[in-house]
Amino acid sequence: MSLRSKTDPSPHGLTKGKAATINDIARLSGVSKKTVSRIINNSPLVRKDTREKVEALMREVGYTPDPLARGLAFRRSFLIGMVYDNPTAQYIVDMQYGALDALRGSSFELVVHPCDSRSPGYIDGVRRFVQQQKLHGVILVPRASEDQALVDMLDEIGCRFTRIASLPLDETSQMVVTHDRDGAAEAADYLLSLGHRDIALVTGPSAYRSAHERTAGFIDALAKRGIELPPARIVEAGYTFESGVAAAEKLLLGKQRPTAIFTGNDEMAAGIYKVALRAGINIPRQLSIIGYDDSPLASRLWPSLTSVRRHTRDTGRTAAAMLIQPDGQAVMQHASVRPHLIVRDSCQPPED
Amino acid sequence: MSLRSKTDPSPHGLTKGKAATINDIARLSGVSKKTVSRIINNSPLVRKDTREKVEALMREVGYTPDPLARGLAFRRSFLIGMVYDNPTAQYIVDMQYGALDALRGSSFELVVHPCDSRSPGYIDGVRRFVQQQKLHGVILVPRASEDQALVDMLDEIGCRFTRIASLPLDETSQMVVTHDRDGAAEAADYLLSLGHRDIALVTGPSAYRSAHERTAGFIDALAKRGIELPPARIVEAGYTFESGVAAAEKLLLGKQRPTAIFTGNDEMAAGIYKVALRAGINIPRQLSIIGYDDSPLASRLWPSLTSVRRHTRDTGRTAAAMLIQPDGQAVMQHASVRPHLIVRDSCQPPED
DNA sequence: CTGAAAGCGCTTACAG
DNA sequence: CTGAAAGCGCTTACAG
Numbered sequence: 080m081s082l083r084s085k086t087d088p089s090p091h092g093l094t095k096g097k098a099a100t101i102n103d104i105a106r107l108s109g110v111s112k113k114t115v116s117r118i119i120n121n122s123p124l125v126r127k128d129t130r131e132k133v134e135a136l137m138r139e140v141g142y143t144p145d146p147l148a149r150g151l152a153f154r155r156s157f158l159i160g161m162v163y164d165n166p167t168a169q170y171i172v173d174m175q176y177g178a179l180d181a182l183r184g185s186s187f188e189l190v191v192h193p194c195d196s197r198s199p200g201y202i203d204g205v206r207r208f209v210q211q212q213k214l215h216g217v218i219l220v221p222r223a224s225e226d227q228a229l230v231d232m233l234d235e236i237g238c239r240f241t242r243i244a245s246l247p248l249d250e251t252s253q254m255v256v257t258h259d260r261d262g263a264a265e266a267a268d269y270l271l272s273l274g275h276r277d278i279a280l281v282t283g284p285s286a287y288r289s290a291h292e293r294t295a296g297f298i299d300a301l302a303k304r305g306i307e308l309p310p311a312r313i314v315e316a317g318y319t320f321e322s323g324v325a326a327a328e329k330l331l332l333g334k335q336r337p338t339a340i341f342t343g344n345d346e347m348a349a350g351i352y353k354v355a356l357r358a359g360i361n362i363p364r365q366l367s368i369i370g371y372d373d374s375p376l377a378s379r380l381w382p383s384l385t386s387v388r389r390h391t392r393d394t395g396r397t398a399a400a401m402l403i404q405p406d407g408q409a410v411m412q413h414a415s416v417r418p419h420l421i422v423r424d425s426c427q428p429p430e431d
Numbered sequence: 432m433s434l435r436s437k438t439d440p441s442p443h444g445l446t447k448g449k450a451a452t453i454n455d456i457a458r459l460s461g462v463s464k465k466t467v468s469r470i471i472n473n474s475p476l477v478r479k480d481t482r483e484k485v486e487a488l489m490r491e492v493g494y495t496p497d498p499l500a501r502g503l504a505f506r507r508s509f510l511i512g513m514v515y516d517n518p519t520a521q522y523i524v525d526m527q528y529g530a531l532d533a534l535r536g537s538s539f540e541l542v543v544h545p546c547d548s549r550s551p552g553y554i555d556g557v558r559r560f561v562q563q564q565k566l567h568g569v570i571l572v573p574r575a576s577e578d579q580a581l582v583d584m585l586d587e588i589g590c591r592f593t594r595i596a597s598l599p600l601d602e603t604s605q606m607v608v609t610h611d612r613d614g615a616a617e618a619a620d621y622l623l624s625l626g627h628r629d630i631a632l633v634t635g636p637s638a639y640r641s642a643h644e645r646t647a648g649f650i651d652a653l654a655k656r657g658i659e660l661p662p663a664r665i666v667e668a669g670y671t672f673e674s675g676v677a678a679a680e681k682l683l684l685g686k687q688r689p690t691a692i693f694t695g696n697d698e699m700a701a702g703i704y705k706v707a708l709r710a711g712i713n714i715p716r717q718l719s720i721i722g723y724d725d726s727p728l729a730s731r732l733w734p735s736l737t738s739v740r741r742h743t744r745d746t747g748r749t750a751a752a753m754l755i756q757p758d759g760q761a762v763m764q765h766a767s768v769r770p771h772l773i774v775r776d777s778c779q780p781p782e783d
Numbered sequence: 784c785t786g787a788a789a790g791c792g793c794t795t796a797c798a799g
Numbered sequence: 800c801t802g803a804a805a806g807c808g809c810t811t812a813c814a815g
Binding site for chain 2: 098143145146147148150151156158168169171172173175176179186188189190191193207208210211212213320346349352353356357375376378379380381
């Protein structure tokens with residue numbers, strides 16, 4: 080009803096195929112361009128009846144301001160960049176969905192920028208991306224979000240950004256904090272409540288803050304209940320399936336194996352499954368396993384994997400929402416998304 | 432060396448913090464704006480030495496034309512949209528990576544638009560996306576790419592697009608054809624070569640062309656070797672893990688089970704695994720399985736799954752490359768990406 | 784609360 | 800092969 084299709088008559092003398100411009104709106108409603116512009120930009124300096132009259136006309140002709148023209152005048156586009164250096168497809172897609180949730184109905188669109196934080200030129204690549212497109216802001220996804228050099232560069236060129244990370248990294252920049260420590264603690268408490276005492280931990284690479292947080296959360300929760308993890312029960316791996324296989328071979332093929340294992344993500348848990356299945360170790364009867372991510376893989380494995388859910392879509396939505404808040408508005412500096420454990424079929428009390 | 436950083440002196444009298452514009456380049460090289468514009472746009476109507484002189488200056492000051500200004504003047508942005516209605520995260524991410532491969536170094540960026548082709552307003556949503564952002568073009572990913580109503584809308588508003596599909600859908604629009612029929616045929620040939628004769632097929636939903644193509648390719652290849660699939664050996668499922676479980680229950684829990692199953696994607700194959708493992712059916716000794724997609728899941732399952740690889744990243748790269756070819760240039764109408772079988776551990780000759 | 788002028792950084796249409 | 804003028808659709812800076 081509000082969209083002017085090419086079969087509509089043009090009661091206002093608008094050319095058929097062409098979209099209306101600010102000039103059309105100004106002329107047809109008898110106000111100046113500047114007043115229309117104020118309405119587009121939600122300026123309070125417009126009389127209520129003027130605003131309503133003009134807005135009605137905009138709806139009627141299906142007018143939307145041209146983001147290219149606005150961007151040129153503002154010296155800033157209506158694009159939000161998402162910068163990530165993460166191999167997990169589901170995580171990235173969920174993050175994109177979340178950001179798009181927040182952008183829907185706004186004038187903003189999402190432009191994606193995967194990168195490789197180990198390659199030397201990657202910061203320059205992000206800089207070019209931001210400056211050339213005059214991005215309105217960028218969402219930094221782990222592990223890129225943890226790189227202080229990247230953040231410094233963005234500060235230097237005056238680009239706004241939101242960092243997503245497992246813990247608050249600083250006070251000044253906007254952040255969405257995912258509290259990985261709590262998720263890991265919940266996993267520990269659950270294993271303890273089932274009666275496990277000989278527990279092992281397969282961590283992500285120490286260069287990742289998330290790996291560090293999950294490890295600390297898990298160890299601290301055990302310590303609170305008087306359980307200390309011996310060094311031989313902690314294996315550092317690389318967040319990959321293959322590294323999970325290698326870790327499992329260390330933990331499961333010796334004489335004394337643990338009754339339960341917590342892994343820093345689901346990929347590594349799948350590696351544990353592979354080794355256990357191959358060795359004829361029954362999950363969960365002889366070995367309980369908890370992963371982290373609640374990825375689709377968790378329910379595809381058999382038996383289905385108990386795992387910590389991250390609410391990635393909410394995280395992405397919050398990050399994008401913080402970025403497109405009007406400048407003047409009171410901006411919350413830090414937002415939180417809390418993980419929680421999804422119980423499936425991969426754990427049970429230990430055999431005695 | 433070529434990028435002007437803020438610590439550089441400004442030998443040309445350019446203001447420090449500000450990026451150079453076309454006017455700066457014109458003034459400093461002693462030519463008109465228009466000539467600079469011709470160089471930016473690769474016009475042949477520029478003398479070689481003029482071009483070289485101006486290009487050297489551009490490099491020296493780190494000039495890149497403003498896509499917002501170019502977009503406004505061209506009435507078309509430098510954004511490529513990716514429109515998809517597909518739940519498989521890895522597939523989408525690979526497609527995005529591929530498109531970005533082709534866009535790298537160009538002036539174009541990728542903006543993503545997931546949608547739900549079952550919701551009534553989705554075509555209007557794509558239309559607004561295209562028109563508001565004045566997109567340079569869009570990449571249509573299956574199943575959205577198969578929707579003729581969507582394609583008609585894009586034709587009507589004059590938006591260029593590339594369709595990705597399992598077979599050539601028409602002659603007029605640009606396409607990247609993935610030949611799913613061939614991939615399924617290769618799976619059939621492989622099972623036959625192992626000696627299987629009692630084979631079952633779990634298909635995707637008939638609304639998907641890919642499901643239809645894979646089914647046809649598989650059945651035809653069997654027929655060529657004199658094997659006809661009885662109706663009871665063909666189960667339609669929904670491309671999901673859960674539908675794979677349901678299909679497996681029909682096929683595996685009766686008295687006479689097949690010695691091999693080909694599934695329309697890996698998700699459904701994972702469902703077969705679950706049922707087989709639960710029922711104590713050994714893969715591959717008692718049951719051979721082949722999936723389609725070669726998703727990460729294929730190597731995560733145990734035993735690892737033999738599957739048809741789709742070369743999704745190549746597909747995305749080709750689709751984007753077709754879209755950003757200069758208008759005048761001879762444009763190839765159809766491009767092809769061929770699937771092929773990745774053999775892992777989920778098949779062996781049938782027991783007798 | 785409202786508006787006329789100038790400008791954002793490019794390209795198009797025309798002229799030479 | 801090159802250029803001066805006008806315009807793309809908005810906003811900023813200033814004035815009232």
